[in-house]
Amino acid sequence: MPNVVVVGAQWGDEAKGKVVDYLAERADAVVRYGGGSNAGHTVTAGGEVFKLHLVPSGILHAGVTCVISAGVVVDPSILVREIRDLTMRGVAVSNLRVSGQAHVILPYHRLIDGLEERSRRRSAIGTTGQGIGPAYADKAARRGLRMGEFVDDGRRADAMRVRLEAANELLTKLYGHEPLDIPAIITEYDAYAKELSAFVCDTAPLVAAAARGPKGVVFEGAQGTMLDLDTGTYPYVTSSHPVAGAACVGTGVGPCSIDSVVGVAKCYTTRVGAGAFPTELTDSIGDHIRERGREYGTTTGRPRRCGWLDTVVLRYSAMHNGLRTLMLGHLDVLSGLDTVRIATKYRMGGLETDDLPYDLAAREDVRPVYEELAGWSEDITSVSSFDELPEPCRAYVARVEELIGIPVWAVSVGPGREQMIRLPGRRIVT
Numbered sequence: 001m002p003n004v005v006v007v008g009a010q011w012g013d014e015a016k017g018k019v020v021d022y023l024a025e026r027a028d029a030v031v032r033y034g035g036g037s038n039a040g041h042t043v044t045a046g047g048e049v050f051k052l053h054l055v056p057s058g059i060l061h062a063g064v065t066c067v068i069s070a071g072v073v074v075d076p077s078i079l080v081r082e083i084r085d086l087t088m089r090g091v092a093v094s095n096l097r098v099s100g101q102a103h104v105i106l107p108y109h110r111l112i113d114g115l116e117e118r119s120r121r122r123s124a125i126g127t128t129g130q131g132i133g134p135a136y137a138d139k140a141a142r143r144g145l146r147m148g149e150f151v152d153d154g155r156r157a158d159a160m161r162v163r164l165e166a167a168n169e170l171l172t173k174l175y176g177h178e179p180l181d182i183p184a185i186i187t188e189y190d191a192y193a194k195e196l197s198a199f200v201c202d203t204a205p206l207v208a209a210a211a212r213g214p215k216g217v218v219f220e221g222a223q224g225t226m227l228d229l230d231t232g233t234y235p236y237v238t239s240s241h242p243v244a245g246a247a248c249v250g251t252g253v254g255p256c257s258i259d260s261v262v263g264v265a266k267c268y269t270t271r272v273g274a275g276a277f278p279t280e281l282t283d284s285i286g287d288h289i290r291e292r293g294r295e296y297g298t299t300t301g302r303p304r305r306c307g308w309l310d311t312v313v314l315r316y317s318a319m320h321n322g323l324r325t326l327m328l329g330h331l332d333v334l335s336g337l338d339t340v341r342i343a344t345k346y347r348m349g350g351l352e353t354d355d356l357p358y359d360l361a362a363r364e365d366v367r368p369v370y371e372e373l374a375g376w377s378e379d380i381t382s383v384s385s386f387d388e389l390p391e392p393c394r395a396y397v398a399r400v401e402e403l404i405g406i407p408v409w410a411v412s413v414g415p416g417r418e419q420m421i422r423l424p425g426r427r428i429v430t
Contacts (some may be wrong), residue, residue: 002259002429003216005244008224009263009317011271012242013297013304015329016264017041018412020057020220022420023262023428028215029065030058031207033247034240035222036073036105036135038128040297044415048089054079055086055096056220062092065210067203070101070250071240073135074147075110076192083195098196099203100148101250106160107185108167109134115175125236126273128300136239138163150189151197160186204252211253219247219258225317226271233361236275244321260429262409263323265314266330267396270304272297276360278368279307279343293333310343310368311403316356318406325409325428327420328400331393332413337375340396343368344403373399381414386423389413397423 004023008014021043024030037053044050045060052059054074056066068074083093109131116134117124127133138144145163149155161182168179211217223242226232231243240246244261248254268289271277281289286306289295295304317323334340345354347367357363376390383389389411401408409426413419 003211003219003253003257004428005219005221005247005258005261005321007221007244007261007263007321007323008242009265009314009321009323009326010224010269010310011226012222012224013040013270013272013295014224014264014266015042015412016221017043017052017057018329018415018417018420019262019264019327020218021045021060022417023218024058024061024064026215027058027064027218028213029067029207029210029217030056030220031067031069031217031247031251032056032072032220032222033069033249033251034071034242035238036130036132037075037078038130038132038238039222041220041222042415045417049415050086050089050091053082055082055093058218058220059086059091059093059096062095064095065206066096067207067251068096068098068102069203069207070099071246072099073103073105073132073139074098075105075130076150076189076196080192080195096199097201097203097206098147098199099250100146100200102147103135103139103144104147104150105131105135106145106163106167106189108164108171108180109138111171111177111180112167115177124274126275133239147196147200151193151200153193156190156193157186160189204250207252211257216259217253219251221247225320226313231320233275236273236361260324261321262428263314263317263321263326263406265309265326265328266293267309267328267334267400268293268330269307269310269313270295272300272302272304276363276366277305277307278312278346278360278366279310280305281307285337288337289333292336293330308341308343308368308370309400311400312343312346312354312356312368314400314404315354318404323406325407325426326404327410327412328397328408329412331389331397331411332379332381334375335380336377339372340375341370341372342399342403344371345369371399381419383413384418384421386411386421
């Protein structure tokens with residue numbers, strides 16, 4: 001199999017984990033290239049549901065090396081808990097590797113995350129409170145702690161103490177917060193370091209070798225294009241780069257090693273937290289989508305905002321990621337609607353545009369222009385081939401292809417592996 005990047009084409013939560021799990025069966029390695037425990041990738045296999053946050057979504061396949069790369073920020077407490085949970089459920093984790101260059105999230109990162117969010121008041125971003133932003137800020141400021149140093153018994157205590165003392169200065173003097181108990185935190189994190197030390201190594205050579213091999217690598221993105229720090233609806237974005245280009249930063253491969261980029265999108269749109277959302281529905285149809293799609297955050301449990309599919313967003317995502325093809329998911333969620341809508345362009349100040357404005361987050365005059373299509377009433381969750389889908393459902397997929405200008409490689413009609421349907425003659429490398 002070629003080297004493939006799987007990227008979210010919307011605001012995250014598109015079911016990237018499902019696609020990565022599907023492709024991992026044919027791969028040598030799965031590499032998570034960004035984000036942190038703010039991501040929630042749900043994989044359903046054999047009737048069991050696995051909710052992953054840091055561990056790559058290929059972990060359910062024996063023999064597939066799963067790498068947490070240098071671009072990820074790692075909360076040791078969450079990673080240890082995730083490893084323990086997988087082990088208790090009979091999933092082998094001996095194939096997990098963690099880059100020694102990945103940065104560590106410490107307790108003060110989570111604390112500062114919450115304090116900063118509260119200080120924003122009405123302009124709050126809606127972060128998950130997992131400490132992701134402050135950890136990336138420390139990384140950019142060159143004061144972060146990396147996993148290689150964290151698991152080193154000779155360096156860990158001093159490295160943590162220096163950072164915790166500086167954090168206490170900030171917490172007490174700027175926020176008026178009580179100081180953290182430094183000895184207690186060091187003792188707690190000593191235990192995490194001992195559990196994680198066996199997984200930490202220089203992962204780049206492993207990934208580079210797998211990328212040269214016959215089975216290839218699946219690169220797993222977190223969040224989505226519209227939450228990217230540069231291309232997303234800033235400032236209502238994450239603190240990393242979910243776009244496909246980030247798969248070549250710190251993983252062990254360069255751009256010439258990538259054979260294809262697969263976008264993942266729902267057949268509607270969702271987003272969590274504040275920020276622009278042109279096609280948002282606050283009516284009974286939005287409720288229908290939320291309940292049928294079980295649209296509640298994997299990490300936070302928060303109800304997701306729901307709306308019609310936005311092909312302006314998908315074209316924007318196709319451009320920034322170099323998408324070769326798309327997996328369009330959750331088709332079963334739209335069953336039962338008499339008509340379905342697709343946003344084809346935006347209207348702003350009396351003018352229409354096919355393009356997403358760079359300042360979308362700051363504009364209040366953006367209105368979607370919709371195209372209405374026939375809906376379908378059938379339960380399609382047991383359908384196993386594209387030709388068996390109702391004609392209006394197939395027409396919907398065909399129209400999405402026309403509007404975004406790239407082929408749909410597969411669709412899904414439910415959360416299970418067996419509910420992924422390949423379109424006849426379509427490949428992930430085009």
